[in-house]
Amino acid sequence: MPSKPNEAAQFTGESRDMVQGTLEMLILKTLALEPMHGYGVALRIEQISQGVFRVNPGSLLPALSRMERAARVKSEWRATENNRRAKYYLLTAKGRKALAAETEQWHRQIAAISHILEA
Amino acid sequence: MLWLTSLTNGLMSLFRKRQVEAELDEELDGYLEASVADKQSNGMAPEIARRAALAEVGSRNSVKHQVWSSRWESTLDGLLQDLRFSVRSLGKSPGFTAVALLSLALGIGGNTAIFTLIHQVMLRNLPVRDPGQLVTFDQSDGGGIIGGVVLGYHGMFPWYFARQFEIEPGPFQGIASYSSFSPMVSVRPPSNSGNSDSSTRAIMVPATLVSGNYFSLLGVQPMMGRAIGPSDNMTPGSGAVADISYQFWQQSLAADLAILGKTIMLNGTAFTVIGVMPRQFQGLKLETEPTALWTPITMQPVVLQHPSFLTPAYSPYFLHVFGRLSPQAATSHAAFEQSQQWLDQQIRAGIRATEGNAISAARKQEINRITVPLLSAQHGVSQMRSQYADSLRILMTVVVLVLLIACANLANFLLARAATRQRETATRLALGSSRARIVRQSLIETLLLAASGGALGLLIAFVATRALIAFLTQGASATTLSPAPDAAILLFTMAVALSTGVLFGLGPALVAARAGAATTLASNARTAQAGGGKSSRLWPKALVIAQIALSLLLLVGAGLFLRSLRNLQNQDFGFERTHLLVADFNAQLAGYKPSQASALHQRVIERLSALPGVRSAAVAGVPPVWPGNWTSNISLSGYTPAPKEDMNSTLNLISGQYFETVGTPILAGRPITPADSAGSFKVVVVSQSLADHFFPNGNPIGHWLTIGIDSVKGPWQIVGIAKDSKSNDPRAVDPVRMTYIPLAQIDPFLPAEKPANGSGAPVPPQENEDCYAGTLILRTTEDPSRSIADLRATIVLRSTLICRCCMSRPSKTRFPAS
Numbered sequence: 001m002p003s004k005p006n007e008a009a010q011f012t013g014e015s016r017d018m019v020q021g022t023l024e025m026l027i028l029k030t031l032a033l034e035p036m037h038g039y040g041v042a043l044r045i046e047q048i049s050q051g052v053f054r055v056n057p058g059s060l061l062p063a064l065s066r067m068e069r070a071a072r073v074k075s076e077w078r079a080t081e082n083n084r085r086a087k088y089y090l091l092t093a094k095g096r097k098a099l100a101a102e103t104e105q106w107h108r109q110i111a112a113i114s115h116i117l118e119a
Numbered sequence: 120m121l122w123l124t125s126l127t128n129g130l131m132s133l134f135r136k137r138q139v140e141a142e143l144d145e146e147l148d149g150y151l152e153a154s155v156a157d158k159q160s161n162g163m164a165p166e167i168a169r170r171a172a173l174a175e176v177g178s179r180n181s182v183k184h185q186v187w188s189s190r191w192e193s194t195l196d197g198l199l200q201d202l203r204f205s206v207r208s209l210g211k212s213p214g215f216t217a218v219a220l221l222s223l224a225l226g227i228g229g230n231t232a233i234f235t236l237i238h239q240v241m242l243r244n245l246p247v248r249d250p251g252q253l254v255t256f257d258q259s260d261g262g263g264i265i266g267g268v269v270l271g272y273h274g275m276f277p278w279y280f281a282r283q284f285e286i287e288p289g290p291f292q293g294i295a296s297y298s299s300f301s302p303m304v305s306v307r308p309p310s311n312s313g314n315s316d317s318s319t320r321a322i323m324v325p326a327t328l329v330s331g332n333y334f335s336l337l338g339v340q341p342m343m344g345r346a347i348g349p350s351d352n353m354t355p356g357s358g359a360v361a362d363i364s365y366q367f368w369q370q371s372l373a374a375d376l377a378i379l380g381k382t383i384m385l386n387g388t389a390f391t392v393i394g395v396m397p398r399q400f401q402g403l404k405l406e407t408e409p410t411a412l413w414t415p416i417t418m419q420p421v422v423l424q425h426p427s428f429l430t431p432a433y434s435p436y437f438l439h440v441f442g443r444l445s446p447q448a449a450t451s452h453a454a455f456e457q458s459q460q461w462l463d464q465q466i467r468a469g470i471r472a473t474e475g476n477a478i479s480a481a482r483k484q485e486i487n488r489i490t491v492p493l494l495s496a497q498h499g500v501s502q503m504r505s506q507y508a509d510s511l512r513i514l515m516t517v518v519v520l521v522l523l524i525a526c527a528n529l530a531n532f533l534l535a536r537a538a539t540r541q542r543e544t545a546t547r548l549a550l551g552s553s554r555a556r557i558v559r560q561s562l563i564e565t566l567l568l569a570a571s572g573g574a575l576g577l578l579i580a581f582v583a584t585r586a587l588i589a590f591l592t593q594g595a596s597a598t599t600l601s602p603a604p605d606a607a608i609l610l611f612t613m614a615v616a617l618s619t620g621v622l623f624g625l626g627p628a629l630v631a632a633r634a635g636a637a638t639t640l641a642s643n644a645r646t647a648q649a650g651g652g653k654s655s656r657l658w659p660k661a662l663v664i665a666q667i668a669l670s671l672l673l674l675v676g677a678g679l680f681l682r683s684l685r686n687l688q689n690q691d692f693g694f695e696r697t698h699l700l701v702a703d704f705n706a707q708l709a710g711y712k713p714s715q716a717s718a719l720h721q722r723v724i725e726r727l728s729a730l731p732g733v734r735s736a737a738v739a740g741v742p743p744v745w746p747g748n749w750t751s752n753i754s755l756s757g758y759t760p761a762p763k764e765d766m767n768s769t770l771n772l773i774s775g776q777y778f779e780t781v782g783t784p785i786l787a788g789r790p791i792t793p794a795d796s797a798g799s800f801k802v803v804v805v806s807q808s809l810a811d812h813f814f815p816n817g818n819p820i821g822h823w824l825t826i827g828i829d830s831v832k833g834p835w836q837i838v839g840i841a842k843d844s845k846s847n848d849p850r851a852v853d854p855v856r857m858t859y860i861p862l863a864q865i866d867p868f869l870p871a872e873k874p875a876n877g878s879g880a881p882v883p884p885q886e887n888e889d890c891y892a893g894t895l896i897l898r899t900t901e902d903p904s905r906s907i908a909d910l911r912a913t914i915v916l917r918s919t920l921i922c923r924c925c926m927s928r929p930s931k932t933r934f935p936a937s
């Protein structure tokens with residue numbers, strides 16, 4: 001959920017803008033697979049969405065910082081595969097719970113929206 | 120617990136801001152590297168990959184700013200930044216800052232000072248259990264000894280009736296009584312040997328008589344020892360015990376921890392100290408000079424130095440009564456009404472009982488309408504409250520107006536400043552600052568001003584309150600009032616300062632932000648008026664109008680006040696106010712018998728008249744102007760009063776030379792002279808208003824006057840008419856009807872009572888305690904203050920008289936007996 005949607009739009013472009021309020025859920029989902037650093041998260045989201053969503057650091061890093069404050073993720077400095085230091089983000093138990101809750105809510109909303117559109 | 124982690128993390132990152140930033144930089148670097156590496160592995164040329172990655176990350180600072188502002192501490196950080204900025208910008212205009220601080224400090228200080236007094240005099244609860252349940256029976260702010268009135272008149276009761284209440288409190292949880300005034304008693308503290316003897320110095324302190332249930336009904340536990348209980352208060356003359364106040368214990372007994380069980384001499388009688396009361400407790404009645412000790416009512420003859428008031432034959436009204444309502448009556452109106460009705464029934468039955476069987480039907484109806492209202496004693500009983508509540512309210516209004524003027528003044532100042540700072544505002548807006556941020560910064564600046572002004576105001580308030588208290592208490596050695604601010608005062612000051620800041624800061628801040636938006640950075644936009652439109656032109660005008668209106672109001676008020684004060688000062692008091700020295704003294708406490716008083720007065724007058732610089736000297740019962748004068752009904756030969764006519768006259772007891780000394784002219788007949796002595800013909804002088812009232816067409820001289828008080832009954836023959844003087848209150852408009860009685864002609868023994876049952880045993884004559892003078896008056900040729908030392912020396916060398924001086928100006932000094 002970019003705090004300033006307009007500014008986020010400058011970097012991503014209109015078509016690749018995230019659905020509002022889904023960024024945190026996508027980050028949680030990505031981190032659920034394995035701990036990752038910032039660029040890893042951005043890359044993974046882009047790959048899995050087959051290039052539809054692109055997350056820039058201007059919205060990714062504030063989101064991660066917020067989630068860390070809310071204790072949904074925690075961070076560690078670790079060595080990367082090419083031996084550089086990077087900040088890795090890990091999902092906490094709380095984050096796992098939040099992911100489950102948000103996924104469920106998302107499905108409910110999607111179903112509801114589909115019903116409305118198909119009516 | 121999440122908020123706690125968030126709080127600690129936030130605070131940590133605030134203090135390690137640099138490290139947090141470095142980490143963020145490193146993370147961003149890592150991000151960039153990873154991005155470049157990824158793009159290269161996808162086949163991009165290194166240069167192109169790098170450029171693409173940089174484009175993706177965008178403005179580094181913007182990213183950092185966004186991360187930073189996603190956390191709560193960024194708001195705090197911003198506030199701190201604004202605060203620093205405000206301090207700097209206030210420092211840049213020291214003139215403005217000084218003027219603003221000073222006017223705020225005066226405004227807030229004045230408000231705090233007056234509120235401190237209002238809080239202490241009017242708002243503070245009594246430090247007792249459930250003060251909301253306490254009620255007094257009618258106003259209890261007067262005090263004294265009176266007779267010949269109906270029960271509950273001015274909240275005054277005789278002992279037998281108060282005692283009845285104590286035994287049978289009806290719907291109340293209890294009813295207790297205490298002496299309606301706290302007489303000064305002479306106390307000799309115990310010497311080092313543990314017991315009081317004549318080697319220790321006597322001090323004068325106020326004492327209060329209390330019923331046996333006084334402390335238990337208030338719910339006050341002594342700090343140490345025990346409180347006076349019902350067993351101390353069983354029979355008149357018994358119960359020589361005393362509870363002492365914390366202040367008296369500290370100041371006069373050196374906080375002696377072994378004080379319990381020791382003996383103090385009180386008016387020459389040994390009393391055992393049984394307890395020390397807690398620090399905050401000063402009794403139900405809050406007096407300017409708080410009571411130092413409490414003794415049982417049964418000790419009245421010793422404490423009041425008067426024959427017993429506790430006999431069925433003679434029971435004047437000298438007690439105040441209060442009760443504790445049942446919890447129901449304290450909350451429900453109906454139950455309260457029941458308590459009120461019960462009390463009225465008791466009062467009416469009591470009045471019927473005293474007036475006997477021969478009551479006319481009209482009188483019966485009148486009695487049935489008599490009511491003694493129950494009044495809340497939640498804040499205690501305070502004469503100061505009834506005396507000064509209105510003045511304090513007026514003062515509060517005045518200081519609020521002053522503060523409003525200061526606010527308007529500052530708001531205008533700030534508007535002008537906003538105009539000069541318009542370019543700065545426009546620049547900040549252009550650089551991406553939000554309007555809210557500009558308003559916030561501007562508000563922080565004014566709040567900072569207001570808070571500093573408030574802190575300064577507290578200091579001013581402390582000094583001002585001390586001066587005000589000194590004025591209110593007129594130099595009493597101990598007082599219940601304190602200038603030290605407590606939590607309530609601090610809260611009040613803070614609230615005043617903050618609302619002041621918002622009041623004078625918000626308007627200009629909004630105007631500045633709006634004006635800033637409308638202007639460009641063009642150099643021709645110089646004033647707020649140019650860019651701010653209609654509203655910004657309206658603001659300063661409105662403020663100036665408000666300021667002038669309020670100032671005018673205050674000026675007119677102050678002018679009227681000064682005028683009244685001058686009129687009061689320059690009015691005709693009926694005596695000469697310059698070169699007059701007045702001193703209190705008390706021969707009774709020094710051990711003189713009534714039969715010795717007359718000779719003592721004579722000696723004192725002779726010695727004082729012989730002092731250099733003294734033109735004449737006299738003694739009197741009370742000074743020429745005194746609020747606590749004796750008053751009595753009188754009857755006059757040759758005058759038949761109309762039914763219910765007010766036959767009261769104010770009395771003063773005087774020596775020869777009195778009129779000459781105070782400078783009150785005799786209009787007809789002759790004054791009282793030293794020749795009017797015990798052996799000669801009994802004479803009085805009356806005031807002009809008394810003569811005019813009762814003898815509008817004739818000459819009162821030669822008529823006989825009888826007074827309703829046994830000890831000075833008379834009959835007296837009127838020999839002179841004195842000019843009216845302001846006897847009770849300098850502000851009173853109506854002249855006081857005065858009767859001046861020669862002290863020397865008052866019989867030192869009371870008229871013998873006729874044996875009631877005719878058994879024939881002669882009753883020994885009782886001494887008349889009403890023949891002492893309480894005041895020395897000197898007419899000096901020079902500044903009266905020069906005679907003070909001589910006067911003291913004369914009195915002290917001669918005797919152990921207790922004496923305190925005051926000049927015709929209200930500067931009092933105290934002078935304990937040696």
